[in-house]
Amino acid sequence: MNPSSDFRPRRLITGLAAFFAILIVSWAGMLSASRSEEMRYPKTQRGTVVDHYHGIDVPDPYRWLEDLESAETHAWMASQEKALASFLESDRIDRIERKLEALGKTGARYSTPIHAGGRYVYTAREPDQDHGVIYARRGLSGEPTPILDPNVLLSDTQSFSGFSVSPGGRYLAYTLVESGSRWGRSKIIDIDSGKTLAGTLDGVRGAGMAWTADESGVFYVSYGRAESLRSGDAEPRAELRYHEVSRLLPGSENTNRSDASVRPDPVVFERPERPDALFAPVVSNDGKTLVLAVYEGTARHNRVLAADLAALRGSSPELEFVDLLGDGEHAFQFLGNRGERFFFYTNHQAPNGRIVAIDRDHSKRPLVEIVPEQPDILAGGSSAGGNAMNLIGDRLVLLYRRVNVGVVRVFGLDGRLQHELSLKAGWIGSGLVGDDGAPNEAWYTFDGFVTPSTVFRLDLESGETRPFFPRPLPIEPDDYVLGNVHFESKDGVRVPLFVARKKGLKRDGNRPVFMYGYGFGGWAASPWYQPTMLTWLEMGGIYILPGVRGGGEYGDTWHDAGIRLNRQNAIDDYIAAAEWMVAEGYTSPGKIVANGWSASGSLAAAAVLQRPDLFGAALIGIPSLDLLRYQHFTAFKGWTRGYGSSDNPEEFKVLRSTSPYHIIRQNRCYPPFLVTVGENDETTPPMHGYKFTAALQHKESCPRPAFVKIVRGAGHGFGTTPAHYRRTYAEELAFLTQVLDM
Secondary structure, eight states: OOOOSSSOOOOOOOSSSHHGGGGOOBOOOOOOOOOSSOOOOOOOOOOOEEEEEEEEEOOOGGGGGGGGGGGHHHHHHHHHHHHHHHHSOOOHHHHHHHHHHTOOOOOOOOOOEEETTTEEEEEEEEETTTSOOOEESSSSTTTTTTOOOOOHHOOEEEEEEEEOOTTTTTEEEEEEEETSOOOOOEEETTTTTTBBBOOOOOEEEEEEEEEEESSSSSEEESSOOHHHHHTTOOOOOOEEEEGGGGGGGTTTTTTTSSSSSOOOOOEEETTTTTTTEEEEEEETTTSSSSEEEEEEETTTTTTEEEEEGGGGOOTTTOOOEEEEEEOOOSOOOEEEEEEEEEEEEEEEEEETTTTEEEOOOOTTOOOOEEEOSSSSSEOOGGGGOOOEEETTEEEEEEEEEETTEEEEEEEESSSEEEEEEEOOOOEEESOOOOOETTTEEEEEEEEEEEEEEEEEEETTTOOOOEEESSSOSSSSSEEEEEEEEEEETTTTTHHHHHHEEEHHHOOOOOOEEEOOOOTTTOOOOOOOOOOHHHHHHHHHEEEEEOOOOOOOOOHHHHTTTTSSSGHHHHHHHHHHHHHHHHHHOOOOOOEEEEEEEGGGHHHHHOOOOHHHHTTTTTEEEEEEOOOOTGGGGGGGGGGGHOOOOEEEEEEEEHHHHOOOEEEEEEEEOOOOOEEETEEEEESSHHHHHHHHHHHHHHHHEEEEEEEEEEEEOOOOSSSHHHHHHHHHHHHHHHHHHHTOOO
């Protein structure tokens, strides 16, 4: 059978068909919560599907669970939910949930302000609100004025996915998505009048848009019709479109027309031959040029194209894109321009990153180095959780990583260092945000282990920083210790590790340890405020965060050493971190929880399956677990640059030996597993958790639980509201405290 044929995830069905399908699934008896008795699960049908890869037959007995729309799958889901509910102790869940709620009381949460046309636009979410309200204020001390309240606007099935502000502060585009979907629809508000303009930007992700300097239009990336993408009736494919705002203003011919009657926005750029292509448009500071970064899937390397916006006329623009720079083998990120000089971050001839410049007409002069490569890693792109560099006024504001801790440096346009600010261990999740209209300030949101996400304002003249929206703390930070150490991996490579614990905790070799690792896509591991982990520490546990290879801790070399053919290195790093904790006397085998989310779900699961003697439990969230077929589904198509592809013979060998679904061994005794999936997840479809759990339940040889937790209504996350998230986390912690006898 061709592995790319047959099923693909689709929207889940409900109703009578699923109800009657319960009869199809026979029960082998409800399981007991006692670990001393034999674990009994709902019976799961095993199919006879066999795939053929490069001369090797690979059985896939749970292929039928990939059909998320079938009545049989719904029946299986219902039976698994019932089994998990009978295992978990509700009183324990309730107690943990109350603790999580108490530790989450950190006041209102604010987003990083965006300065545009003298306005500061941001969101503020009060503790009793599910979504942040968008506010605008004139100047730093102006009175906040609400622009949009998603708590009133949204239905129970919708969520808010971000907003974008036009450069003059006149318009705000906001994006809504349905039931945890990645694909949404954006509307535009005239901030002064409060009116919503006609027309919809369909099939968008988030709110990454590029406005023209005169605010007459906006470039955005559409992946198709949101409804068709959500239902699975269409495959996502990026198209750069142009939305002319002026034709939808009051008095225009389209003002009183419905969305359906407004003509579609024209496509100005596409790559139909590359369905995994991704685009990132930016308009130059002077408004003359559209700069377009073109990526292939999740690759960190890209080409950069440019188009002269003088050709932008009317609602049917025909832009001519030319190659500005980039060979597709290096990363280039546009920071802005000053006159004819365009500034870029790049790792070209600089694995740690540097800042270069090029003339608008690049044929006149080659790349000019502005800020040379430094011993510290320049945190480009996702390695710091956002655009962690910016061109503001006549300064370059850049984030570096030094021994896994952030350092903000401010340079002049001549490359001379002006200020340096060292941060605590944590991460900047919003980037370094600024605007030429306020050239002496930069904004960032800092998140640390004992510091909930807090907005800071950096004065670029003095180099001083202070919290702009302080938040109260329900804890005493000095009660906790966060260490930053290194350990040796299997091949002798030194790997960074954060270790968090309560002050005064004895190193008696008996402490339960919770370990989270990522090692994918260039993200650098940094601690952040988590009520779940603070609760874990309150219960006498230890939390560790290793910076395994495949991440961005030490630049491109570190990243490349843990992906594709080198993926076992990341797993070895993860295992070595657990071994180090045992050797250092913190814990002992059987007391370590392996945790991974999303792309790192396979990392943690593979580590446990390879070394079941070392771990006491596995908590795997929204994961990718069938690595031979993952690329055939939704957003996974672009992940082959990180995982590799089973279509490649050499990469297939590595994938087959590291794919959790395929390395479960018959009659082996594995630690307890809980796999959490989002019912409507389009990034890592829930079928990964379904197939893996079914296989583990079938092959497990000892009375240790293996369950799947299905978060109803959720997409690529653990809920749709703060309360929803909190309940999911409480159930996960309850599972761990039960199986570890805490």
